[in-house]
Amino acid sequence: MRDGKAEAAALLSWYDSHARVMPWRVGPAERAAGIRPDPYRVWLSEVMLQQTTVAAVRDYFRRFTGRWPDVGALAAAADAEVMAEWAGLGYYARARNLLKCARVVAGDLGGDFPDTPDGLRALPGIGPYTAAAIAAIAFDRPATVVDGNVERVVARLDRVEAPMPGSKPELARLAARLTPEARPGDFAQAMMDLGATICTPRNPACALCPLEGFCKARGAGVQGDLPRKSAKPPKPTRRGYTYVARRDDGAWLLEERPARGLLGGMLGWPGSDWAEAPDPAPPAEAEWRPAGEVRHTFTHFHLILTVLAARLPADATPRRGTLVPGPKFSPGALPTVMRKAHDAARALVEN
Structure with a gap:
């Protein structure tokens, strides 16, 4: 089995030239110049992005950071004001946990977010994915970040035929094999960008993909069929x-x-x-x-x-x-x- 180093190097090289510009992101050129991401902004963006699109989150993120530029300001905000600003983003438990988390960080941790996945998971509203994303992106910890985009990339890269969601543990294991020790934060964002812009659910642009030569699904001509998904029961x-x-x-x-x-x-x-x-x-x-x-x-x-x-x-x-x-x-x-x-x-x- 490959160790994933070649794939990681190819993907990071592509990311250095093609990273998406986002209001919460410190881009690869800025990172190379020594600019570090603000953990507050990383955390806020990751909570907002849960089950929501980047396009939907941009304006919400700008309004939130304009009103509450740091975790202390958010912790001091009135619940009703925060919930009103959140209206339209959906999944309102996220907004309630956002305030709980801000108040723990501001009140109990001196305004500093933990820098490890385990430490982050102890905070309200932060699960395994969000903890890994914050640890990698904000603190460059070699945490494996697996969202829907990453699952799709890995399923195609390694031609995982087993359907979702049963294949999720295997996809997480394969994603961990790819995660490099160097630049894990950039790598995590590169995987997300690749899935969002090139390795898309339908009609992936394989000719533009930096991982095309490594992709088993592409080699077999089945990239459009993966990842497979188990049939969902109809919603009541x-x-x-x-x-x-x-x-x-x-x-x-x-x-x-x-x-x-x-x-x-x-x-x-x-x-x-x-x-x-x-x-x-x-x-x-x-x-x-x-x-x-x-x-x-x-x-x-x-x-x-x-x-x-x-x-x-x-x-x-x-x-x-x-x-x-x-x-x-x-x-x-x-x-x-x-x-x-x-x-x-x-x-x-x-x-």
């Missing part, structure tokens, strides 16, 4: 009701969702549980009018929400929820599914 569909209400004085009726679970801790519209046959429970006495349905897909299920809308008198006291004055309400701070409900009901409650 859940249904629910949501109630969009605006009082005559301009206040909106909102409700903070439970801290645990989907959209935990976020503001949204009062509504029913998301179940197969939910029982509607209006939050206030009103003439509720149908405003249509909104659809949204989460990781494990599809959701169809029936939206009901109402205007409330200025002296109304709802049974549940909190009345937020109009000037303090911003639809952009709501999670995506709640923004969809607002858009569906807006014409009925604002006119």
Whole structure:
């Protein structure tokens, strides 16, 4: 079996000329000049990038670092402000853990992130992948970083025919064989860039790939078929009701969702549980009018929400929820599914 040194050297040479420019990245020329990545920015970007695209994260990252330029500033931020800035990125448990982690680092560790995978994994919200990525990219530890892009590159490079997710341990082992002692942070980012720009899921640009001569799948002409994936079971569909209400004085009726679970801790519209046959429970006495349905897909299920809308008198006291004055309400701070409900009901409650 090859030791991976030739592949690593070829990939790093390609990265030196083709590295993507990202607001959180210290590029290879800067690294060569002695500029070191900021662990805070590396950590923040890796948390944001979990199950999210680079294109979606760029503007969020710029806004976050503009408001909270270091871990101490983020640790001191109000929960509601951070959750509002996070709205639209999804997977809101990440935002809650982001604050928990920032406060541990700022309060217990003097503002310094641990520099080893084990030390990083002890922090809230940091799992094996994120710990390895921070250790490699921020501290140049020879940690093996394996995301979806890396799995795809390795599956093709070594022609791993076993389907995902069962082949993940083997792909991680093969990726570790490739990880060099020198420049592991650049190597980790090079693997991600290669998977994102050349070794893409469909129609990989093999003629441009620095690893083409090493690739077993390319040699066999099966690169487009790998990695194989086991069939996924269909997602179930859940249904629910949501109630969009605006009082005559301009206040909106909102409700903070439970801290645990989907959209935990976020503001949204009062509504029913998301179940197969939910029982509607209006939050206030009103003439509720149908405003249509909104659809949204989460990781494990599809959701169809029936939206009901109402205007409330200025002296109304709802049974549940909190009345937020109009000037303090911003639809952009709501999670995506709640923004969809607002858009569906807006014409009925604002006119």
